Amino acid sequence: MPFPLDVPESVLRRRRSQKWQAYPEDVLPLFVAETDVLLAPAIRDRLAAAVADGDTGYFTEIERLAGVCARYYSRFGYEVPEDTVVPVNDVGVGVRESLARILPAGSGVVYTPPVYMPFGPWIRRVGMSPVAAPLIGHDGEDPRLDLAGIEQALAGGARAVLLSHPHNPTGVLHSQAELGELAQIAARHDAVVVSDEIWAPLAMPDVDFVSFLAVSETAREVGLAISSASKAFNLAGLKCAFVVNGNPEKFAIPRSALSGAVGHFGALAAEAALTESLDWLVDMRAALSSNLDLMERLLAEHLPRARWRRPDAGFVAWIDLRAYPGLGDDPAAAFLDEGRVALSPGPAFGSQGKGFARVNFACSEELLSEAFTRMGRVAAARD
Ligand SMILES: Cc1ncc(COP(=O)(O)O)c(C=O)c1O
Known part of the structure; x- marks a missing residue:
């Protein structure tokens, strides 16, 4: 086994x-x-040492964690600047805060069903309205983004696209060509792409994952990616994730407001995961x-x-x-x-x-x- x-x-x-x-x-x-x-042994040992020391207080090492995440994420297609990484306590918070802080209240947010079931509720929870652009061929060999449908939704007034990449539940990686075109479409309509990349560390052995932010400069201008060690290393209960802000000059996602809520054990575990495991x-x-x-x-x-x-x-x-x-x-x-x-x-x-x-x-x-x-x-x- x-x-x-x-x-x-x-x-x-x-x-x-x-x-x-x-x-x-x-x-x-x-x-x-x-x-x-x-x-993983390095995570177990790090957490056991913290328990032994009674090291169970508030999380504080924001810059250190951001550095760890930036270095790890740089393997997915571009050199991630440390100061563009914002630790958050989970991916859901990262998605919701990104939408809430960037978009005007009531904006339409395009999503791509069939998709991770909380996406619709997350969009509603921050006062936005979900607009479905279903994947083309989700039941076939080659599920694809409906780029024409997404463009139509943005032309009709929606202001953002919430991606699942790699996509849950189909497990498909959207192609770099699709993502590049999505970035262009978003730029044309002054829209934001929020790419939920929680599954990024778990590409199959013969597959290379590429972040949405890595596909072009335009993608970074319009986008944010959110990921975590939590799926790959089974750490969801410890509460640690991170936003990579492609365009900090445009998108205000402040560490001062968000990073303090990260779980201390989540941060210790994420560092042991993304460096030693x-x-x-x-x-x-x-x-x-x-x-x-x-x-x-x-x-x-x-x-x-x-x-x-x-x-x-x-x-x-x-x-x-x-x-x-x-x-x-x-x-x-x-x-x-x-x-x-x-x-x-x-x-x-x-x-x-x-x-x-x-x-x-x-x-x-x-x-x-x-x-x-x-x-x-x-x-x-x-x-
Ligand atoms: C696409 C996707 N996003 C987010 C989450 C949940 O992440 P978190 O617990 O960090 O909010 C999951 C969990 O399975 C997921 O599949």
Whole structure:
């Protein structure tokens, strides 16, 4: 079983975070985006040392953390200046604060369903209104941004585009050509691109991630990227993320207002992750890729009519189950009720997700195999 996705279920069941608490013991949880790993040793040791020292006060090393994030993020296509990095406590805060501080109240914000389900609520929460420009071919081999649709929305008055790159749930990396054109479109309409890049560290082993901000000077003029070590190293509960401001002269995202809320443990863990745990990350990416190979076999065996596209990044897969009409519009509901497997319901990602489910495959081979065996039984019983 490939390290680091080799943690026994008995250990995972002791966890008190969402993935392992939301459902009763007979349910296999393959839903919320936490991973079934133990901490990378450098992170574990750093946090253990802080606990031993009672070092549990307020976070204060803003510049140090910004430097760590800038050096790490520079691998994604351009030299990130340290002073353009603003630590924030999570990606959601980074997205919402970026929108709220840059846009006039009530602005339209374009987003690309099917997409990470809080995007619409996040946009509304800061007093803006979501405008959907669905991905073209989200259910095929080559999901693409609807650039014409986005341009039309911006021409119609929307002021920003909220990207998910790499895209959750399809796992697609938007191409540099698309992103370059998106930057031009945004510039033409004086719009902002907020690129949620939380999955950036988890590109598959043979894939290179390139930040939206790296595709051109125009992209930096119109854009901000937001990322974190939290998905790659399973640190979401520790509260640490960062905004990279492509154009600090234009976009006022002040550290003084935002960075104080970063979790001290999140910052300690992020530094240990992004400086000392990159070999561990190589192992993690290889383990995820190996799980994709396994999933391909499991789908062929247990759900042969399901369609999917191997994700370029991340640890979620978007499964098209429409060829099993017995599973209905929300196959995850059937899998939960009858198979005791918890997936993320496709319709939660937008109306495009009817007949789909999202699988979190950052688990052991044993769990993945058992989950697909159960799902296959449910599909067969409902055929
Ligand atoms: C695209 C995307 N953005 C943001 C988040 C949540 O990030 P945070 O917990 O840092 O707000 C997730 C979590 O899965 C995600 O997939």
